[in-house]
Amino acid sequence: MIDRNLREMGRIPDHLLPPPSLRLTLDRGALASNWRALDALSGSAKAGAAVKADAYGLGVDNCVPVLRDAGCDTFFVAHWSELAGVIAHVPAEQVAVLHGVLSEADCAYARATGAVPVINSLEQAALWLAGGGGRCHLMVDTGINRLGIAPGEAGDPSVQALKIDILMSHLASADEHSATNPMQAELLGEAAGAIPHQRLSLANSAGIALGEAFAFDVTRPGLALYGGVPRPELEGHIRQVARIEAQILQCRNLAPGHAVGYNAAYIANTPMRVGTVSIGYADGFLRSRGPGNALLHGDRVLPVLGKVSMDMVVVDLAQAADLGVGDWLEVPWNIADAAQQSALSPYEMLTVIGRRLRVG
Numbered sequence: 001m002i003d004r005n006l007r008e009m010g011r012i013p014d015h016l017l018p019p020p021s022l023r024l025t026l027d028r029g030a031l032a033s034n035w036r037a038l039d040a041l042s043g044s045a046k047a048g049a050a051v052k053a054d055a056y057g058l059g060v061d062n063c064v065p066v067l068r069d070a071g072c073d074t075f076f077v078a079h080w081s082e083l084a085g086v087i088a089h090v091p092a093e094q095v096a097v098l099h100g101v102l103s104e105a106d107c108a109y110a111r112a113t114g115a116v117p118v119i120n121s122l123e124q125a126a127l128w129l130a131g132g133g134g135r136c137h138l139m140v141d142t143g144i145n146r147l148g149i150a151p152g153e154a155g156d157p158s159v160q161a162l163k164i165d166i167l168m169s170h171l172a173s174a175d176e177h178s179a180t181n182p183m184q185a186e187l188l189g190e191a192a193g194a195i196p197h198q199r200l201s202l203a204n205s206a207g208i209a210l211g212e213a214f215a216f217d218v219t220r221p222g223l224a225l226y227g228g229v230p231r232p233e234l235e236g237h238i239r240q241v242a243r244i245e246a247q248i249l250q251c252r253n254l255a256p257g258h259a260v261g262y263n264a265a266y267i268a269n270t271p272m273r274v275g276t277v278s279i280g281y282a283d284g285f286l287r288s289r290g291p292g293n294a295l296l297h298g299d300r301v302l303p304v305l306g307k308v309s310m311d312m313v314v315v316d317l318a319q320a321a322d323l324g325v326g327d328w329l330e331v332p333w334n335i336a337d338a339a340q341q342s343a344l345s346p347y348e349m350l351t352v353i354g355r356r357l358r359v360g
């Protein structure tokens with residue numbers, strides 16, 4: 001029995017929480033190995049790590065200590081709100097905030113924490129300098145037209161007055177064979193000649209695979225750290241990091257004509273045994289991963305039937321007569337395959353992983 005006073009206060013001891021019916025297992029060794037591989041592939045440059053969006057859905061608290069212990073000392077987040085989670089594990093001066101400073105409050109927060117803003121425009125440069133300036137990074141837009149000063153703004157006094165550590169740009173099509181890749185590298189090289197800086201950075205995961213001319217001093221892999229393979233050159237270097245499994249909650253026998261799930265999107269035409277499994281779109285198993293997709297048990301493939309619900313999915317157990325309530329099925333998160341089947345990008349596959357799957 002839970003102590004009645006505790007229960008009335010809404011405080012229930014953590015150790016009483018029963019085990020969950022879905023789980024994400026992180027292969028921390030694979031994560032560390034991926035960082036080391038990307039660092040080695042970066043040649044004379046050193047690899048940092050993009051840990052924005054809660055380390056691409058895998059959890060900052062899980063991933064940042066592993067990356068730090070592997071040797072990473074430069075981390076990238078997008079928002080100031082993402083900073084606290086990261087600096088619980090690494091010094092703030094190792095963390096860059098990609099969205100930069102939009103207000104005096106952002107500048108004050110940067111100074112209070114010691115984290116480093118990535119300045120993206122002349123307005124941001126002026127704002128940062130007005131508050132006293134200090135070490136920052138600078139993004140130059142060389143063709144993605146998202147964030148960053150234009151190369152033509154390099155001579156602006158506000159840019160020249162900045163104390164720039166990393167002068168960076170971002171590739172638009174690093175995962176493709178594209179003439180814009182060398183053009184962007186060349187533009188960054190030109191900016192480097194016009195803007196005082198300590199270090200240069202261009203390559204994301206796919207950019208690392210483009211070779212030495214793209215590595216400069218610091219690389220910024222994200223996706224490949226977490227098991228994504230954006231270019232074939234990285235195959236064989238990158239190991240799968242996330243394994244997701246869900247339990248069968250209930251089994252039932254369908255008669256011909258019985259329909260499965262919302263809107264009767266699947267109708268049995270023979271007697272069949274099916275299992276209801278504890279994963280749904282709230283966990284990141286999106287509806288686009290419904291029909292045509294499958295869960296796995298060892299080598300056995302269990303097709304998904306009907307529409308994915310918020311918390312559940314139904315699979316055909318024809319290939320798995322021995323399985324029943326409580327058995328664990330693997331949810332394929334082999335990012336390349338699963339992404340292709342579901343028309344999601346591998347980035348989306350990872351970043352939609354739901355809260356209920358965040359490992360503690």
Ligand SMILES: *Cc1c(COP(=O)(O)O)cnc(C)c1O
Pocket residue numbers: 050052098170203204205206220221222223224
């Ligand atoms: C997200 C991001 C990265 C990491 O890119 P991946 O393709 O995941 O390796 C690097 N640099 C910037 C500026 C980013 O926004």
